[in-house]
Amino acid sequence: MPEQEKETKFLTHKELIWRRFKKNRLGMLGAFVVILLTLISLFAPFFSPYDHNATDNNKAYLSYQQIHFFDEEGNFHFRPFVYSLKQEFDEETWERVYVPDTSEKYFIKLFTRGWEYELFGLIESDLHLFGVDEGATLHLFGTDELGRDLLSRIIFGGRVSIAIGILGSMITAVIGSLVGGISGYFAGIVDSILQRVIEMIRMFPTLPLMMGLSAAIPVTWSPVIILIAVMFIMIMVRWTDMARQIRGKVLSYRKQEFVEAAKAAGGGDFYIITKHILTNCTSHIIVVTTLAIPQLILAESSLSFLGLGIQPPMVSWGVLLSKATNLQTIGQYPWIMTPGVVILITILAFNFLGDGLRDAADPYG
Amino acid sequence: MYIIPMLIVVSFVSFIVISLPPGDYMTTVQNRLTSQAGMSQDQARAMAERMRSQYGLDQPFMLQYLNWIKNIVLRGDFGFSFQYNRPVSDVIWGRLGYTFLIALSAHIISVLIGVVVGIYSATHQYSFGDNIATVFAFIGLSIPNFFFAIVIMYFLSFKLNMHVGGLFSSEYVFAPWNWAKIVDFLQHFWVPVFVVGIAGTAQNMRIMRGNLLDELQKQYVQTARAKGLTERVVIYKHAVRNAIQPLIMYLGMSLPFLIQGAIVSSIVLQLPTTGPAFYNALLSQDMYLAGSFLLMLAVTLVIGNLLGDILLAQIDPRVRYE
Numbered sequence: 001m002p003e004q005e006k007e008t009k010f011l012t013h014k015e016l017i018w019r020r021f022k023k024n025r026l027g028m029l030g031a032f033v034v035i036l037l038t039l040i041s042l043f044a045p046f047f048s049p050y051d052h053n054a055t056d057n058n059k060a061y062l063s064y065q066q067i068h069f070f071d072e073e074g075n076f077h078f079r080p081f082v083y084s085l086k087q088e089f090d091e092e093t094w095e096r097v098y099v100p101d102t103s104e105k106y107f108i109k110l111f112t113r114g115w116e117y118e119l120f121g122l123i124e125s126d127l128h129l130f131g132v133d134e135g136a137t138l139h140l141f142g143t144d145e146l147g148r149d150l151l152s153r154i155i156f157g158g159r160v161s162i163a164i165g166i167l168g169s170m171i172t173a174v175i176g177s178l179v180g181g182i183s184g185y186f187a188g189i190v191d192s193i194l195q196r197v198i199e200m201i202r203m204f205p206t207l208p209l210m211m212g213l214s215a216a217i218p219v220t221w222s223p224v225i226i227l228i229a230v231m232f233i234m235i236m237v238r239w240t241d242m243a244r245q246i247r248g249k250v251l252s253y254r255k256q257e258f259v260e261a262a263k264a265a266g267g268g269d270f271y272i273i274t275k276h277i278l279t280n281c282t283s284h285i286i287v288v289t290t291l292a293i294p295q296l297i298l299a300e301s302s303l304s305f306l307g308l309g310i311q312p313p314m315v316s317w318g319v320l321l322s323k324a325t326n327l328q329t330i331g332q333y334p335w336i337m338t339p340g341v342v343i344l345i346t347i348l349a350f351n352f353l354g355d356g357l358r359d360a361a362d363p364y365g
Numbered sequence: 366m367y368i369i370p371m372l373i374v375v376s377f378v379s380f381i382v383i384s385l386p387p388g389d390y391m392t393t394v395q396n397r398l399t400s401q402a403g404m405s406q407d408q409a410r411a412m413a414e415r416m417r418s419q420y421g422l423d424q425p426f427m428l429q430y431l432n433w434i435k436n437i438v439l440r441g442d443f444g445f446s447f448q449y450n451r452p453v454s455d456v457i458w459g460r461l462g463y464t465f466l467i468a469l470s471a472h473i474i475s476v477l478i479g480v481v482v483g484i485y486s487a488t489h490q491y492s493f494g495d496n497i498a499t500v501f502a503f504i505g506l507s508i509p510n511f512f513f514a515i516v517i518m519y520f521l522s523f524k525l526n527m528h529v530g531g532l533f534s535s536e537y538v539f540a541p542w543n544w545a546k547i548v549d550f551l552q553h554f555w556v557p558v559f560v561v562g563i564a565g566t567a568q569n570m571r572i573m574r575g576n577l578l579d580e581l582q583k584q585y586v587q588t589a590r591a592k593g594l595t596e597r598v599v600i601y602k603h604a605v606r607n608a609i610q611p612l613i614m615y616l617g618m619s620l621p622f623l624i625q626g627a628i629v630s631s632i633v634l635q636l637p638t639t640g641p642a643f644y645n646a647l648l649s650q651d652m653y654l655a656g657s658f659l660l661m662l663a664v665t666l667v668i669g670n671l672l673g674d675i676l677l678a679q680i681d682p683r684v685r686y687e
Contacts, residue, residue, distance in 0.1 A: 203375050205625040205662045208643060209382065212659055215647040216385035298509055302629050305511055306644060324515055325633065331523045340512035347507040 017283065020360040027356015033349035038166075041159040045117035048152035049131045049138050053313060054115070056137075056147030058087050061333050062098055065139045072102050081105040084136035095332075106136035142335040144323065150335065153315055154342055160227065160316040162346070164300045168231050168238075169292040175235065176242025177285050181273040183243065184250025191247075198240045206237050210299060213237075214308040223314035230309050234299055242288055249281045283361040291354035294347040301343055317343050368667060375667070376437075379659040380430045383652045390447040390650045391417050433653065444653030448646060453657045456642065461661060464638040467554070467631075468623040471562030472616075479569025480612065484605060486570065487577035498570060505567030514560045514630035521556070528553075557634055561627045565619060569612060576608035614677045620669045624662065 011019070021027055040047050067080045083100035090097050112131040118124050132138045141150040183194040213233045217226055253259060254277070262272045278285070297317075303309030304318025305325075312319055320339040324330050330337060391413040398409040416422075422429070436442040443453035486495040521527045528534050534549050580586065581604055589599045628640035635641065639658055646655035 200371070200374055200378070203371060203663050203666055204378070204659070205622075205666055207625045207628055208659055208662050211628075211644065211647060212379075212382040212655065213385070216382070216387075218387060294507065301509060302511060306629065306632065308647075321512065321515075327518060327522060330515065330519050334519060334523075337512075337515060337519065340509065340515065343512060344504070344508050347509070348503060351503065351507055 017360045021356055024356040024359060026352045027360070030349045030352025030354075030356060033345065034353050037158065037162060037346060037349065040155055041162045043119065044155045044159045045119060046125075046127065047129050048149070048155045049114065049128055049140075050149035050152045051115045051117075052148060052152040052156040052315060054148065056143070059085070059098075059137060059139065059143050059147040060145055061096060062137075062139050062143040062147070063333070064142050064335055065137070066100075067108070067140075068105075071105060077105075077107075079107045081107045082132060082136050082138055104135070106132045108132055108138065141338050142333075144320075144336060150320075150338060153320055154317070154339055157315040157317045157320050157339065158342065158346070160310060160314060161297050161300055161318070161343075164227070164231050164234070164316070165293040165297040165350075168234055168296045169289050171231075172235050172239045172242055172292055172296075173285055173289040176239045176288075177246045177278055177281065178273075179239070180243040180246025181250050181278050181281075184247040185254055185269065185273050185277060187251070187254065194243075195247075198243055201237065201240050204237075207299065207302065210234060210237055210303060211306070211308055214303055217308075219311065223311050226311050227314060230300065230303065234296055238292065238296070238299075241292070242285075245288055246278075246281055246285065249284055250277050253277050253280060283357075287354060287358045287361050290350065290357055294350040294354075297343065297347060297350070368671070371667065372664065373434075375663045376434055376660050377430065379656050379663065380433065382659060383647075383656040384426060384429075386650055390652065391422060393649050394447070433656070443657040446646070446651055446654040448649050448651040448654065453654050456654060457639070457657055457661065460637060460639050460642055463636065464624055464627060464631075464640075467557050467561060467627055467636070467638065468620060470554075471558045471565060471627075472620055472623055474558065475562040475565035475569055476612070476616070479566045480573050480609065482566075483570045483573025484577060484600070486574040487581065487608075488600060490578065495574075498574075502567040502570050505563045506571070508563070510560065510564065510626050511629040511633050513563065514557075514633040517556060517560060518634065557627065557631060557636055557638075560630045560634070561623055564626060565623060568619075572612055572615070573608065576611060577604055580604040580608045610677075614673055616673060616676060620665070624665060 021031075062085070065082060065085070067082060068077075069080055070076055071081075082105075083102055084104065084106065085098040085100055088097055088099050089095070108130055109132065110130050112128055113126045114128040114131045116124065116126045130138070139149050139151070141154065143150055144153070179194060179198075183191045210233055213236075214230060217229045217233075219226075221229070250273075259272060259276060262276050267276070300309055300316060301318030301321065304316050305322045307322060310316040310319050317339045321337070321343075324336050324340070394416065395409045395413040398412060399406060424432075433444055436444065441454060443457065445451075446453045446456050449456050482498050486498045489495050533546070533553060577600075581600075586599060586604055589603050590596075594602075624639070627638060628643065631638045631640035632644055639662070643655060643658040645651070646658065
């Protein structure tokens with residue numbers, strides 16, 4: 001008997017979507033990068049070679065630190081190494097320069113012990129993915145004006161930026177699909193009222209509206225509360241997109257047999273909306289949510305870039321980039337633009353993933 | 366024709382948003398008086414109070430709003446900008462002009478390039494050129510506007526030694542319009558147009574490519590080919606005509622989108638447009654100025670949508686009778 005069952009096995013909806021998604025190379029690449037970024041954000045302290053708030057006066061505005069494979073005599077080393085750097089002043093221009101001390105090689109070590117941290121407030125550890133021994137430093141992306149390691153700051157900033165993107169779009173999805181579901185299901189007067197509210201919010205250009213609302217957040221609030229407030233503002237402005245899309249879908253479902261059947265069987269309105277109608281929109285909701293994440297990351301970084309979003313000492317990618325407004329600063333220290341490249345890669349990855357999902361979401365098409 | 370009630374709601378919400386921050390511009394003035402003019406706390410507070418009553422900032426919220434709206438509707442007076450010490454309308458019209466100029470130029474260029482490259486991509490699907498265009502489109506859609514502005518600024522000023530930022534070199538800012546000034550203007554002008562237009566170009570390209578690919582699958586294209594029409598006629602007279610429709614629908618709607626995109630990047634590029642002025646007005650709580658900008662941007666969006674609808678009805682008669 002079990003063998004026969006195997007023969008008649010058919011692919012479920014999910015399997016069909018997965019099968020189709022796998023064929024999309026860009027989508028798979030996007031998914032891979034997104035998972036990687038999420039993992040790095042979750043285990044940020046493990047991946048950061050330095051404490052992102054630790055300052056180092058002797059290493060201010062250090063450029064991308066060079067990793068060497070060949071030593072001074074031209075011998076090849078399989079393990080990459082760095083030299084310790086000494087800060088000196090250029091006699092002519094009085095600029096800071098960092099001179100490598102080639103007498104001693106510091107090999108880059110994997111799974112080394114470094115600064116101590118608490119993961120999720122539970123696990124205490126000092127284990128890091130990579131680092132170098134005391135005496136030398138390893139600033140792959142350089143340092144900022146206080147000598148803080150830029151790579152670690154980008155990793156910790158990503159934690160905030162990606163969390164805002166994912167959490168924000170999830171809450172947006174819940175609110176949007178509920179409102180859209182109610183609006184489409186009841187139609188008539190309820191629909192009219194909800195649609196007018198949505199149209200009113202959509203009448204404002206999103207970014208200026210967010211800027212106006214964020215300007216109202218008192219700077220005296222603690223960074224965490226500000227973070228929540230910024231996210232709340234973005235959700236408030238953005239949920240309408242989702243609501244409109246879901247409403248359109250629900251309108252087409254509301255007179256279909258399965259809804260009539262559920263009604264005849266005595267299902268309550270809320271039950272029918274959440275259990276029957278919205279579950280039919282799941283793939284649509286997932287696609288819209290995925291595509292909303294990069295939008296939220298972009299909005300957050302724009303706001304923080306302008307100083308209207310996340311406030312230091314909390315870091316996000318926008319906060320990091322806000323240092324790069326001054327032409328003179330970026331001219332002298334171009335590596336402080338690196339967070340922008342990271343934002344670009346992240347948004348690109350989420351867009352690839354979202355596009356791939358959209359193409360795969362309709363496996364019968 | 367429910368646009369008018371909508372506008373009333375929009376103006377009201379704009380006013381609420383800009384009144385939200387605690388304190389007002391006079392708080393800023395008061396701080397400045399104590400820190401810079403060396404007044405005592407009490408003197409500064411008295412002065413701020415006096416100015417508050419002079420500008421009606423001590424009145425109840427609804428009264429302030431009604432006054433503001435009354436003056437806009439009756440006299441085209443948007444209130445007074447404390448920061449510029451001039452009427453708001455003096456400040457915003459010129460800036461809106463430049464904003465529209467940048468947004469419109471970016472819009473036109475992005476549509477032209479987008480459509481042309483989109484047609485090329487669709488007719489040469491998966492060719493080397495198509496792949497390049499696709500990669501470019503994805504990057505164009507994903508790069509944050511303001512970051513792109515920073516990168517461009519960096520390359521132009523440090524790699525090519527050009528003057529960037531603003532719309533004029535410093536010696537031309539107050540000069541009367543002449544040939545040299547126009548040349549100088551164009552040298553600065555293309556930068557924001559490029560920055561603002563890149564996302565739109567990418568988007569138009571993707572839409573055009575997708576639509577044209579869909580259309581080329583359809584049977585009327587096959588029929589046209591079977592009739593013996595040249596490929597050129599099949600594509601440009603038949604398929605492109607149908608594929609371009611959604612783009613036209615979206616023409617009106619994307620203008621406010623572009624104006625929005627210009628806001629952050631023009632802060633980076635220090636342009637005399639709405640973006641930086643709106644931002645500074647928000648920071649210093651110059652409420653009438655900020656409110657008027659927000660209102661004008663919303664009005665643009667409403668008008669843009671309306672134009673989009675009208676344009677579509679002109680082109681596609683089916684829409685008119687629905």
